[in-house]
Amino acid sequence: MKMLLLLLLLGFGCGLVFCDQNTSDPHGRRVFPVLSINYDYVQMPFEVSLWILLASLMKLGFHLIPRLSGVVPESCLLIVVGLLVGGLIRVMGKNPPVLDSQLFFLCLLPPIILDAGYFLPIRPFTENAGTILTFAVVGTLWNAFFVGAALYGVCRLESGRLASFDLLSCLLFGSIVSAVDPVAVLAVFEEIHINELLHILVFGESLLNDAVTVVLYHLFEEFAHAGAVTAGDVFLGVVCFFVVALGGVMVGAVYGVLAAFTSRFTSHTRVIEPLFVFLYSYMAYLSAEVFHLSGIMALIACGVVMRPYVEANISHKSYTTIKYFLKMWSSVSETLIFIFLGVSTVAGPHAWNWTFVTITIFLCLLSRVLGVVGLTYIINKYRMVKLSGKDQFIVAYGGLRGAIAFSLAFLLSRDDFPMKDMFLTAIITVIFFTVFVQGMTIRPLVDLLAVKKRKQSKCSINEEIHTQFLEHLLAGIEGVCGHYGHHHWRDKLNRFNKHYIKRCLIGGERSQEPKLISFYNKMELKQALMLLESNSSANLSTAVTAAVPRQRSRKTLNISKEREEEIRKILRANLQKTRQRLRSYSRHTLMPDAEDDDWSETLLRKQRVEMERRMSHFLTVPARRESPPARRAPVESDSRALAARPSVLISISDETSDGPRESRGRKPSVKFALDAEEQKLPRCLSDPGPDQLPEEDEEHIHQTD
């Protein structure tokens, strides 16, 4: 295994070296070239693909090595790989490529941020919005100024090269190095599964501090040009912050609304639905970058705004496509970023200065700890669920720096900042330190401190109903108290959303569907699929349908009275509990309609399957039972298992004598419905978010395409 990886690395290094060589045929009269090489033609895409391929193969490799991925976070391994590759290229005599800032900001960063923003868990985010904003804005400002000022003080004391650093450069350096990096945080926190609150605190902070970083960076850069700083400039800086943050959010929101509106009309062109989501988001990012607004906040705002409406409008397949594409791109981006960080370390001109680097690391840690502790003390006065010491430790320890800091430093011009190399070296060291030391130790520390992990709870309809009930209750009590609090405004927003916005942005009947219903449907879907899976595993190679919730049509079936009574007697004798609500799920004859997915079908089937399992020993229903071919087994078992609807049971047992399953005749039975649905292409679950990803992966293994 390890040999394979080494060979891979070697081969790749060689490939890169040969990249630049030009082969051409120099002589005059030549034989007709049967085979010729023209590498220039494909050089650029070839190299890009080769890099991405390497990155992905590395990722594969890590997970094949048994214990490595448990101990070392992926980001560390990737940086090491980058170092090796960079070293190889150097050894071969070429200059390793450096992480180009434009490439980074325009191509590598957006997918990660979009992935994060689109799947941002909204409720914990809004509940903790105050805390997150405080950490992001005040915390980052504190970090920047503390590190900058302290560094300046140290440089003043120090003689030699460091004495030339002026205050502005130090402050700029402080602002670059103090920002918590979303890429690094995501990479490390993904693997440790801490509880939702801490995750959203650190992650939300890393996203929102982009506005602060952008403002400070541009501010100090401008000041470095200008020379003198006046009070007016500082005031303008503050104004700039609000413009950058709010402007970014507004740009994102506008594009989000556009995307939602567009998705309303895509019912005839389902194939390009995901494209709209990606394009609008990317445009939001680029538009914000044009005006030097915060692109990250624009992207987050766009994803958050458009998600509920787009999801109501698009098909299940498009939803899955969006999800997997985002995951794929963000994964590739992240891998590439870390590898490039490693390569750039080998490549870049370095100016190592022991004092500067060690002081920087020390100051970063100190300012982070002081900032978190101090802010938490203030914040806890306003929070209902207070942050404990353990929480504060994790928040402070999780403040990882990453590639954004590196790229920002890389963008500095050497004329204004002659100490750019020293900055770069220091930043790389800080990044390495945080990613390696903090990244590797955070997992055992989390276990040691017994920090609450993410709850792997199944979603429960009870919780959903009761939570909604409690929300209404609290909104009402707030009304009684005459107090316009959190719940009042949330209630108002929901009502506004329901009456006006949803009407515009969601097409068709779905605009009327309340959240509880879609939640319930999703749950039913999941359970139906799970039961089917567990029931049939290898046998069931047919497709599983997903029911898109639409208004149900009432259907009824006729049965003979005494048959019904017979069945009921048998069932009553053998089951713990029978539900004699024969009429409640009644159905008409089913007409084939390719577009109409009936939600109740799945419900029906699920209950049947469930009953089948319980009744498999007991029931002897007068229907044909001789060993059916494997593929028919589910249908037969389904037909046996109708506790609550012997009506349909009867009709199925009558129909089993008919032809092959795939017959498309118009039979008034549920079995036909199964056929019709099986012919359709398999559809996938609509999942609420990334937490469900592993679960869904397993289910996909069983489904055919």
Added chain:
Amino acid sequence: MGSTNSTLLKIPNVEVLMQETGFSPAHIIRLHDRFKALDKEGRGYLCPQDFGAIKELAMNPIGDRIIGAFFSPGKETVDFHAFVKILAHFRPVDKDRPKEPNSPEPINSRSNKLKFAFQLYDQDKDGKISRDELLKVLRAMLGMQVTEEQLESIADRTIQEADLDRDDAISFEEFRKSLEKVNIDHKMSIRFLR
């Protein structure tokens, strides 16, 4: 300070009230002002019509249940004491209060909060949430947008999930258990009443 003291003195048994509910004098004053604002005719007690005049409650799907919760069974009026006692359920939990072994459980404890919510579901006060009561709540919350069948299947599903002793109804213990993962202290507290 003078005015607060005088207002406090006007309220009978205010010491007992503060002791029972844990509200500070400032809160009592605020609630008293609110009580007086609702009690437009100055009778010293509130009746259901006064509550009905609150706009937010009128729009709330479970508004009438909330109003009903203020009135003890059989009584048509609610005085200031009862008003404050009900609202005391929504005080945020004081984690640092020392637990005296002999004192009764504070009104805003997690268990009492849940009991209050449970009573809102259980209108006939038989100690269980039957399927019909659940259906009524669902109908109120979901309104006209769903069919009867959907409501019934949701109600079935809910009871199936929560009902452990298979009596086709949700008792208080089962209710409590189904909400064990939800942070009730957070979800049922109003910051204003801290």
